[in-house]
Amino acid sequence: MVDKSKIKVPKATPQDLTRLPIKLPKITIDHNKCTVPFWCKKCLQVCPQLVFQCYCKHLEKLRESDPRQPGIYEVIAVRRDKCHICNKCVEMCPENAITITLEEA
């Protein structure tokens, strides 16, 4: 058995820490309006920076999920640091569920 404490693990090289903290746009998605995101997925397709991610919320053993069933999938804004507020997702959303705000620093 190898002693893990003696192994030299590479260090992380994260983003430029001198720039932090930074102000990121706040993206809210109304999940009451957006019920079938993987069936619609217009925001995923239109975003040039891939800010959104869609995942299966109710993962069940031994069963496939149906993307047309409401509430199974959920879309969330993950990479907000990449968003440059082009508002394409806001214009494209058929349910008007997305709002983007940028607070003053």
Added chain:
Amino acid sequence: MCHYCDMWGDGTIWYLNPKNYARHMYTLPKEAKPGATKAVGEADPAGYINLERAMVDALERGPEEYEKAIKFARDMVDMTQGSVGGWMGQVVPLRDAERMAEISNPLGLIACICRKAMLGIEERCPENMTCMGLGVGMLKWERWPERYKGGVHWLSIEETKQWLRDLDTKGFVHSLMMFGPRFIGGICNCDYPACDALTMRLDHGFNMLKGHHVAMVDYDLCNGCGICVQRCQFGALKMNVTLDKANIDQMRCFGCGLCETACPRKAISLKERSKIPSLQEVW
């Protein structure tokens, strides 16, 4: 030699050691403890996304909080995947990916889950069948059918190599994936913004180790055609306008070998990282 070679290599590169492909996966499912929502290691549908979201949220709160979020993510990955230091993948060049296909069995292709999540590509789309599964984990499909929804495309060794070469021609970076301690379970073929693992590495600095090679340009052979420049996913390859030749920043090079396979004049070659003193510790 990376730290996984030290631990699990047995004197060779760790992903060429057949021991790292063997694991008994057909254990009986563990009973959940009373009160616990999920057993450790069980798939949490939003687990990985929440780690990424926590890191992005920490950018707003300052450098200390950001480093704390990264440390938490590394610890979580270590706990659930059995990795060390949060590194659960490594970039491999095409030739090593082909050798990996010779070691493990069975081999199959499934739909890429990153591209499904980021771009909304359906599982049944044939262009999305790029996630190459190695080993007995591929037989686990009936337990989580959601992950294997588009079906499994089973491959022989020769077919796997052909698929890898085709994906390489398209311009996808190959990287191995760990699923649990000392178990290599797949080859990811993806590109920068769509692949969650590559994005985590390039934006937040963890999750994916650099490969065991770095690319070098032979200036006598390079004629500056620029075919390789569009292949680099890591921002290491630029056109040196003054000389009209390709130029590789070796501190940024991940050793994926896409530039090598694209070069029509064989001007780019892969050198071993361990033979270059200044790059030995750059992972």
